[in-house]
Amino acid sequence: MGNYQYHYCPEGIESRYELLVFNGEREPFLPLTDHYHDCIGRIDKSSALSYLKCLLPFFRWLDVSSNYQGKRIQWNEPPEIIRTAVEDYLMNEMGCKVREKDTFRFVNRTSKSPNTVNRFLSALKSFYKSLIRLKQYNYSNPLIDSYAILDEYKSQTEGVRKDKPRMPSEAGTEDAKPHRRLTDSYFKLINEDWQPEIIDDPYLPSQVYQAGKKVNWSLRELVIARMLFETGARASEVIELTIGDYRSRKNFQEANAFNKGSHGKRVKFIRFSKDTVKLLMRYINKDRIQYDEFQRTFEELSNEAPIFLTELGTLFSYEAWYYHWSRAIEECEIKLNPHKTRHWFVTTRLREIYNTSKTEAEIKQRTNELIKYIKWKNADTIKVYEHYFDEEKHREAHDQMLENMADLEKEYIEQTKHNRKKKSTHTVLESIKTVELDPELQDFLDGLE
Incomplete structure (x- = not known):
């Protein structure tokens, strides 16, 4: 059985589908095809295509390697069977560790896991949302933890008075509940903060x-x-x-x-x-x-x-x-x-900012201008890049120190060749002790001993 593939509609052919997905038997596979087209308009085409690419290997795996009570698993099985399949796929194919927690599962990536785990889970969740909306899947979404939604709703509606609902916010008798987004995913990826890639090749x-x-x-x-x-x-x-x-x-x-x-x-x-x-x-x-x-x-x-x-x-x-x-x-x-x-x-723009700015205030101002231009929803994204350049500045300073050490070493060798006497290390240390240091710096130096 071959891989699942997609092909665009040939030019000159009229079809309600601009793209068709084919299964391992080279037959049209409408569930994924319908999902792709349902996504268009809700998300941009590049994201819809990215979701599709993440799902193709999983559907082939269902046909070839999935197992539930001795049988292959179909995409339209009840939620508990789909969840079993997804858990197996995460562990055996994506190298993740999956841990049971209450009514859901924690998922941890390992060194063997690809960086597409989160996208795969989002894509599969989106797939079942589409098929439910299109009335092709007759159960609740397997990738959603319905119990978490119920518990969240209950906690948001219970008041401080026993067995009584919360008073309206206008009453002022109960503290306002802080807004937070419901985490309804059955598989929750933990310790998975997104990190932008630092690409620093000028050519x-x-x-x-x-x-x-x-x-x-x-x-x-x-x-x-x-x-x-x-x-x-x-x-x-x-x-x-x-x-x-x-x-x-x-x-x-x-x-x-x-x-x-x-x-x-x-x-x-x-x-x-x-x-x-x-x-x-x-x-x-x-x-x-x-x-x-x-x-x-x-x-x-x-x-x-x-x-x-x-x-x-x-x-x-x-x-x-x-x-x-x-x-x-x-x-x-x-x-x-x-x-x-x-x-x-x-990366390139920030390097230019760091190289040409004369003060920290100028760096901050120009960085804020970049954030506004690039239109990040979360301004904290820039911190990862700034951390990279902080490390770069340290490397540059450290390299300069190493070059100075090498120059001094050469200078010393040249001096000894000409029988020039150099002050001993002890003399240098003694002279340093006579210098009055900042107390915090002195504590730091003492800690190095």
């Missing part, structure tokens, strides 16, 4: 551009790639830019863009180089015009017109673009999903 964009050249990227793919590295935007935010997004900014190096979770509303702007502007305008007026239905130039296009088109004159999609991206990445033999360009941008 990375050039490597990607050269690889794109080797696989015959068009000007369209090059412009998109340059925008990713230069703006820190997500791929979908760049690919779905409109002519109006570019026109709406006063500065010709900028464009308005939507953000993750803004549902298409333009809530931020992106900024790119003058060289990319030249390539963009060349693409619009020379390459794009060939595929535009009315062969319109930039000045003639409406604000609603998409910047990037397919060869058929239709809206260029993330999926169509990703095919070209993945070919280039394979060519340069590096592992680089598109989102890592965002991490590269932040």
Whole structure:
């Protein structure tokens, strides 16, 4: 039995599905197909595709290796059977440790676990939400702990008076309950704080551009790639830019863009180089015009017109673009999903801030400007990058100390060659003792003895 795979609808074929999933027998598998299409509109296409990719291996595993009372497990089994399958998959295929706790399970990643465990659990939870919504799964969601919801609701409604409900907040007789999000997942991943990746190769964009050249990227793919590295935007935010997004900014190096979770509303702007502007305008007026239905130039296009088109004159999609991206990445033999360009941008931008700022206050101000530009929902994300640069500063200072030590060693050797006497170490130490030190520093030095 082969792997589960997905294929896009061939051009020229009419279908209500833009993508079809096939099982190991090369037969259409509608549950995953329907889930993907149900996700579109609720989350962006790149996230829907990411969920699908996480689920394909699990569904193959169900067909080939799952076991419940001597039988293979089907995706539409009752919740307790699905949970057994998921627990086995987490332990045996993803290298996790699973521990029972009340009405749910704690999941711990190990050194053998991939970094996709959380995404897999989210994807499977989303799958069953979709199939329940589409009336194809006749039970409650196996990935949701219904008891946790009931307990939470009970704790939120019980008052301080025995067996009495809480008084309304307007009464002022009971302390307000702090707001917190319900954790309804049956499998709860613990000690799993998300960490951004630090990508610090200054030549990375050039490597990607050269690889794109080797696989015959068009000007369209090059412009998109340059925008990713230069703006820190997500791929979908760049690919779905409109002519109006570019026109709406006063500065010709900028464009308005939507953000993750803004549902298409333009809530931020992106900024790119003058060289990319030249390539963009060349693409619009020379390459794009060939595929535009009315062969319109930039000045003639409406604000609603998409910047990037397919060869058929239709809206260029993330999926169509990703095919070209993945070919280039394979060519340069590096592992680089598109989102890592965002991490590269932040790392590079912060390095420039740390290298050019003269005071800590300037670093803080410019870092806050970066946070506003990148539109992070959680400003604490920047702390991971700052920690990286704090370590870098220590390394630089330490390297300088080591270089000084090496220079002094060479100097000493040269002096001994010329029979020059050098003060003894004891003399140096004695002179240090005569210096009055800060009490806290003295305590620290005493602790080193």
